[in-house]
Amino acid sequence: MITLITTSIFALYPLSFQKSQIYNNYRASSLIMVTPVAHAIDVRELTKVINERILVDRISFSVTEGEVYGLLGSSGSGKTTTFRMLTGLLPPSSGSIKYFGVPFPSDSQARLIGFVTQDDSIYPSLSVMQNIEYFASIYGVEGALVKKRANTILEKMDLLDRKNSLASELSGGMRKRLNIAVSIIHDPKIIFFDEPTVGLDPAIRKSVWQIIEELNQSGKTVILTSHYMDEVERLCKKVGIMYRGKMMAKGTVDEIKKKYGIKQMEDIFSQFKAEEI
Ligand SMILES: Nc1ncnc2c1ncn2[C@@H]1O[C@H](COP(=O)(O)OP(=O)(O)OP(=O)(O)O)[C@@H](O)[C@H]1O
Numbered sequence: 041m042i043t044l045i046t047t048s049i050f051a052l053y054p055l056s057f058q059k060s061q062i063y064n065n066y067r068a069s070s071l072i073m074v075t076p077v078a079h080a081i082d083v084r085e086l087t088k089v090i091n092e093r094i095l096v097d098r099i100s101f102s103v104t105e106g107e108v109y110g111l112l113g114s115s116g117s118g119k120t121t122t123f124r125m126l127t128g129l130l131p132p133s134s135g136s137i138k139y140f141g142v143p144f145p146s147d148s149q150a151r152l153i154g155f156v157t158q159d160d161s162i163y164p165s166l167s168v169m170q171n172i173e174y175f176a177s178i179y180g181v182e183g184a185l186v187k188k189r190a191n192t193i194l195e196k197m198d199l200l201d202r203k204n205s206l207a208s209e210l211s212g213g214m215r216k217r218l219n220i221a222v223s224i225i226h227d228p229k230i231i232f233f234d235e236p237t238v239g240l241d242p243a244i245r246k247s248v249w250q251i252i253e254e255l256n257q258s259g260k261t262v263i264l265t266s267h268y269m270d271e272v273e274r275l276c277k278k279v280g281i282m283y284r285g286k287m288m289a290k291g292t293v294d295e296i297k298k299k300y301g302i303k304q305m306e307d308i309f310s311q312f313k314a315e316e317i
């Protein structure tokens with residue numbers, strides 16, 4: 041569109057000027073190339089086979105920068121296996137993963153991703169601050185920057201006054217928040233949350249939602265898995281629904297409800313089971 045407008049403006053110049061070198065240089069430098077914007081995450085035909093069992097079966101989806109995307113599916117459908125491939129913990133059997141148009145993994149992507157795992161990643165015998173410093177060192181974040189970032193993140197996670205406590209002495213909600221803190225100390229652009237609120241009480245679940253929303257508002261692209269549809273409807277702009285390793289449906293929550301004629305997102309899971317039988 042912009043190229044077309046610029047081209048049509050050039051057509052207004054006299055023919056003699058249009059043939060000159062000055063005009064041609066000017067035209068070349070003024071034309072704006074309109075190229076499609078690369079997705080933050082682009083997954084094509086991603087597959088994982090272990091011992092001849094297909095755990096993830098040629099799934100494709102993409103996530104726009106700044107979006108919160110939900111990867112949903114009943115237990116054992118392949119969500120964590122997918123996350124492990126997307127974060128470099130498990131090599132795919134086939135398929136491709138690109139972050140901002142660049143094939144993964146590459147050297148430039150080392151600090152791009154943060155992964156808040158389903159189970160605790162933190163070390164119980166280290167203090168809150170020591171955990172932060174340890175994870176920062178893994179990502180090469182050192183010196184004054186660690187202290188500065190740690191203080192900001194611990195304040196955001198409401199853990200600043202517990203920075204000298206052992207991780208083993210924290211409550212479940214505090215441990216979850218420390219898990220998030222250690223996973224984002226390197227300031228990643230894309231953050232994976234695998235079942236971020238499982239086993240947490242309602243008030244703590246809401247505080248985790250707020251943390252995810254704030255991270256998203258500060259420009260982070262978020263991809264999460266969840267079995268809680270209230271969480272999904274509050275946080276996710278788009279979702280992908282897995283069943284037995286396959287991607288069965290993709291779109292906004294409203295689009296999926298409309299397509300399958302369901303009132304509540306919970307009903308989507310029984311839908312696939314029914315289809316299978
Ligand atoms: N390392 C492994 N070796 C063999 N099978 C595995 C391995 N990891 C996972 N699986 C199997 O792959 C399937 C998908 O597991 P995955 O953990 O990805 O599911 P999920 O969708 O995350 O489930 P949940 O909602 O319960 O966390 C399961 O049948 C699981 O037993």
Ligand SMILES: [Mg+2]
Pocket residue numbers: 119120121158234
């Ligand atoms: Mg899982």
